[in-house]
Amino acid sequence: MKRIMLVVAYDGTKYCGWQMQPNGITIEEVLNRTLTELLQEQIMVTGASRTDSGVHALGNVAVFDSETRIPGEKLSYALNQRLPKDIVIRESKEVEADFHPRRCVSQKTYCYRILNSKFPIPTERLYSSFIYYPLDEKRMEEAAAYLIGEHDFKSFCSAGSQVIDTTRTIYDISVERTGEVITIRLTGNGFLYNMVRIIAGTLIKTGLGAIPPVKVKEILEKKDRSHAGPKAPAEGLTLEKIEYCNKIY
Amino acid sequence: MKRIMLVVAYDGTKYCGWQMQPNGITIEEVLNRTLTELLQEQIMVTGASRTDSGVHALGNVAVFDSETRIPGEKLSYALNQRLPKDIVIRESKEVEADFHPRRCVSQKTYCYRILNSKFPIPTERLYSSFIYYPLDEKRMEEAAAYLIGEHDFKSFCSAGSQVIDTTRTIYDISVERTGEVITIRLTGNGFLYNMVRIIAGTLIKTGLGAIPPVKVKEILEKKDRSHAGPKAPAEGLTLEKIEYCNKIY
Structure with missing residues (x-):
């Protein structure tokens, strides 16, 4: 099991914010679905910042745990192929198992x-x-x-x-x-x-x-x-x- | 009859360019429809630049002839109330009857x-x-x-x-x-x-x-x-x- 960090940029115009919710599509939901499909295992990301509906990001951060053998740095390319154009993974990499995107923020x-x-x-x-x-x-x-x-x-x-x-x-x-x-x-x-x-x-x-x-x-x-x-x-x-x-x- | 000039800004993302065409919605078409509804007479604008599908404008120019009694300078306000948010009339005013938006360009x-x-x-x-x-x-x-x-x-x-x-x-x-x-x-x-x-x-x-x-x-x-x-x-x-x-x- 490894922990992978994503740096995520998005145009928030069409999304109901970051966090999963019943009334509309969110960034978190699109990432979970795309990662789950790509890695063929159930993935749930944890985001650093739960941006509101309509808010944009150049560098939000998310982490998730996975059994994948794909190297962390390569994941961004595979993800960007599958994600809609208004969400882009700027960077992906393996981090320490205790890295938490909200608790470790400086x-x-x-x-x-x-x-x-x-x-x-x-x-x-x-x-x-x-x-x-x-x-x-x-x-x-x-x-x-x-x-x-x-x-x-x-x-x-x-x-x-x-x-x-x-x-x-x-x-x-x-x-x-x-x-x-x-x-x-x-x-x-x-x-x-x-x-x-x-x-x-x-x-x-x-x-x-x-x-x-x-x-x-x-x-x-x-x-x-x-x-x-x-x-x-x-x-x-x-x-x-x-x-x-x-x-x- | 008077000739009115419009300075038009638009986000071309969703439009098939300026000029009327059968396959999709165009800036010219939206302007004609909105003006015809507003002024209650058949309006056909003549554009200065027939921008391509997806191209944007900060200041394209169009003219049309009308019998309206609304002063030229006031028309922009009435139009902006009715136009979609991706088309904005920056200015409207009466011009000479022989003003042509393509022929008079410097x-x-x-x-x-x-x-x-x-x-x-x-x-x-x-x-x-x-x-x-x-x-x-x-x-x-x-x-x-x-x-x-x-x-x-x-x-x-x-x-x-x-x-x-x-x-x-x-x-x-x-x-x-x-x-x-x-x-x-x-x-x-x-x-x-x-x-x-x-x-x-x-x-x-x-x-x-x-x-x-x-x-x-x-x-x-x-x-x-x-x-x-x-x-x-x-x-x-x-x-x-x-x-x-x-x-x-």
């Missing part, structure tokens, strides 16, 4: 993309969130700075979450504009349910001038979801990479 | 996007062409320089074309790399059938090292389609803008 990077223009651009609509009113990215950056560091992010966690400890560390947040596209990039040791999208929604409110940047500090201190901004749409979000003990996937 | 700009990476990225697949082997963008730029100016582009025109005069002027071609994405941008007074995609395919061959950059000069001189490279895939191509007498759409 940091994750997410990117939130906003199209800030007078009209929506059809070729951007699947991978960004459209905002018509001008956003001031300097104000957004100023607001974002209050979130860097170790904080209780309860205000930025969806109300339905069952997590008890809502303290997380954000190592860095950058806000950059290239023409009509604003990119928010966040790196942290972990993110609560919907945390990145609620942060994006709150920064958008700051950028619109609806709240002053310093207000973000107050929102953090309130530890109450109702004070933060709305959850920004899924299509703007991409899980870019997951790092394990200085190794990037 | 220049067009196309962009060809290549993803040059070790694995395809799912979120790039609809708007770029994937090339696994490393491309040398400096060689591509060197090759592109031979195409700038007034030339007979017969070698870069699909064999089926009925055009008699195959002379066109390319004002500029740039080849730029940003990380794993290479962008070829061409501006000219007009382009022959499949010309941009055949140029892109030929530059890709140069970038791969399959032919030396100077060979492009020879290909031009041969005036024979069989000497140029293959036609690069549609999904990488976007019609960026059309300019009319110093005015950009």
